[in-house]
Amino acid sequence: xxxxxxxxxMLLGCSLVTAIPRxxxxxxxxxxxxxxxxxxxxxxxxxxxxxxxxxxSFMTNGAGGFQIHWLELVAVIATLLISLLTRSLxxxxxxxxxxxxxxxxIL
Amino acid sequence: MGDQAGNITFQQGVKDCxxxxxxxxxxxxxxxxxxxxxxLSVLEVTLLAIFVYAGAAQFIxxxxxLTNSTTLAIIVTTFIVNFRHFLLGATLxxxxxxxxxxxxxGISLLVTDESFGVASMKLAxxxxxxxAWMNGLxxxxxxxxxxxxxxxxxxxxxIPNPAIFGLDFALTAMFVALFVFQLQSVPKSKxxxxxxxxxxxxxxxxxxxxxxxxxxxxxxxxxxxxxIGVVTDR
Numbered sequence: 001x002x003x004x005x006x007x008x009x010m011l012l013g014c015s016l017v018t019a020i021p022r023x024x025x026x027x028x029x030x031x032x033x034x035x036x037x038x039x040x041x042x043x044x045x046x047x048x049x050x051x052x053x054x055x056x057s058f059m060t061n062g063a064g065g066f067q068i069h070w071l072e073l074v075a076v077i078a079t080l081l082i083s084l085l086t087r088s089l090x091x092x093x094x095x096x097x098x099x100x101x102x103x104x105x106i107l
Numbered sequence: 108m109g110d111q112a113g114n115i116t117f118q119q120g121v122k123d124c125x126x127x128x129x130x131x132x133x134x135x136x137x138x139x140x141x142x143x144x145x146x147l148s149v150l151e152v153t154l155l156a157i158f159v160y161a162g163a164a165q166f167i168x169x170x171x172x173l174t175n176s177t178t179l180a181i182i183v184t185t186f187i188v189n190f191r192h193f194l195l196g197a198t199l200x201x202x203x204x205x206x207x208x209x210x211x212x213g214i215s216l217l218v219t220d221e222s223f224g225v226a227s228m229k230l231a232x233x234x235x236x237x238x239a240w241m242n243g244l245x246x247x248x249x250x251x252x253x254x255x256x257x258x259x260x261x262x263x264x265x266i267p268n269p270a271i272f273g274l275d276f277a278l279t280a281m282f283v284a285l286f287v288f289q290l291q292s293v294p295k296s297k298x299x300x301x302x303x304x305x306x307x308x309x310x311x312x313x314x315x316x317x318x319x320x321x322x323x324x325x326x327x328x329x330x331x332x333x334x335i336g337v338v339t340d341r
Contacts, residue, residue, distance in 0.1 A: 002148050002150070002151075003150055003151055003154065004151075006178065007151050007154075009178055010168070010178045010181055010182065011151075011154055011155065011158055013178065013179075013181075013182035013185075014155075014158075014159050014164065014168060014181065014182055014185040015159055017182055017183075017186035017189065018160070018161050018164060018185060018186075018189045018192070019216055021189055021190050021191075021192045021193040021196070022189075022192045022196055022215045022216055022218055023196075023212055023215045023216065024193060024196065025193060025196035025197040025199075025200040025215070026196055026200045026203065026211040026212065026214065026215035027211070027212070027215075028200075029197065029200040029201060029204070030200070030208070030211065031204075034201055037337055039201075040340065041333050041336070041337045042197060042198045042333075043198075044304065044332070044333035044336035045194050045195075045197070045198050045329060045333050046198065046223070046224075046227045046289050047286070047289045047290070047293075047301060047304065047305070048304065048308055048328070048329040048332045048336070049191060049194060049195070049220075049325070049329045050224070050282050050285050050289060051286065051305050051308040051309075052308055052324070052325040052328050052329050053220065053282045053325065054279060054282050054283055054286060055308065055309055055312045056312070056321050056322075056324075056325055057278075057279040057282070059312075059313070059316065059321075060316075060321065061317060061321065066313075066317065072276075072279070075276060075279075076279060076283060079279070079280050079283045080283055080286075080287065083283050083284045083286075083287040084287055087287075087291075088126065088284075089126035089127060089130075089281065089285070089288075090125075090126040090129060092280055092284035093129050093277050093281050093284065094129060095280075096273075096276055096277070096279070096280025097133065097276050097277050097280060098273065099273070100273030100275075100276035100280075101272050101273030102273075103273075
């Protein structure tokens with residue numbers, strides 16, 4: 001069990017750049033009356049961000065060029081169906097993980 | 108609201124956190140394993156969980172440590188990956204305007220994709236959200252995450268590759284469930300509009316991925332498409 005000096009430096013930096021975006025809206029929006037269009041805009045954020053995070057899970061565009069990860073895409077679609085059927089967060093995660101494991105095992 | 112009511116609300120927050128715990132546990136263990144694989148000590152893995160407390164960032168930090176990236180590069184990347192928390196916070200912050208500055212800071216530091224998801228589920232059902240409830244939700248997740256990362260670090264040597272067990276997919280599965288909950292809260296008359304926005308998200312994510320990194324594409328696409336949503340809303 002040890003902590004290196006370089007690690008402490010990185011830890012401090014990473015904590016700071018994580019804490020600031022988290023705190024900022026709570027500090028800035030405290031004494032503000034938020035206008036109707038902004039509220040409307042904010043109401044679209046959840047669906048957009050979750051779409052983005054899901055899309056991010058089945059494609060990459062790095063050194064190897066644009067790629068769609070078909071295995072992940074199949075798993076995402078199946079998980080989508082599971083979620084619609086069970087309507088349960090817990091079951092979606094359990095069955096989603098189990099299905100991914102099975103997909104990797106057979107393919 | 109008296110203390111008694113506050114306690115009950117806090118406990119309800121703890122309860123509402125339970126369905127998300129499997130996600131935190133499996134991803135936390137995976138993050139711990141990844142940390143050990145990147146030559147971090149169990150203590151260092153635990154410190155990351157305590158002070159950074161962001162799953163995606165912790166994975167990327169480990170990946171970058173493995174490729175000998177500079178400390179500055181790691182910090183900049185962490186900032187980019189975690190900037191979406193600004194958007195999550197912007198949605199939640201108006202709910203806690205009546206609470207003290209200190210309470211707001213406390214809540215803000217523990218906001219995650221999942222706690223945001225649970226809170227926005229409650230919002231979609233038009234239920235009120237109290238700071239005590241949010242704290243119950245946040246603190247439960249925080250403690251479970253720290254323990255899971257530490258345990259992951261300890262068993263890191265036993266499971267060389269958690270991906271085989273599909274554990275890495277827990278995060279995506281949770282996002283899918285939260286996405287479906289959002290979709291269910293949309294009134295029927297607006298469903299068509301939302302479907303178009305999701306299609307736009309796909310287009311912008313693919314297009315932007317050729318210009319910026321995937322993590323930046325997540326933030327930019329969200330900003331752009333939420334704006335399209337407001338403009339095209341009737």
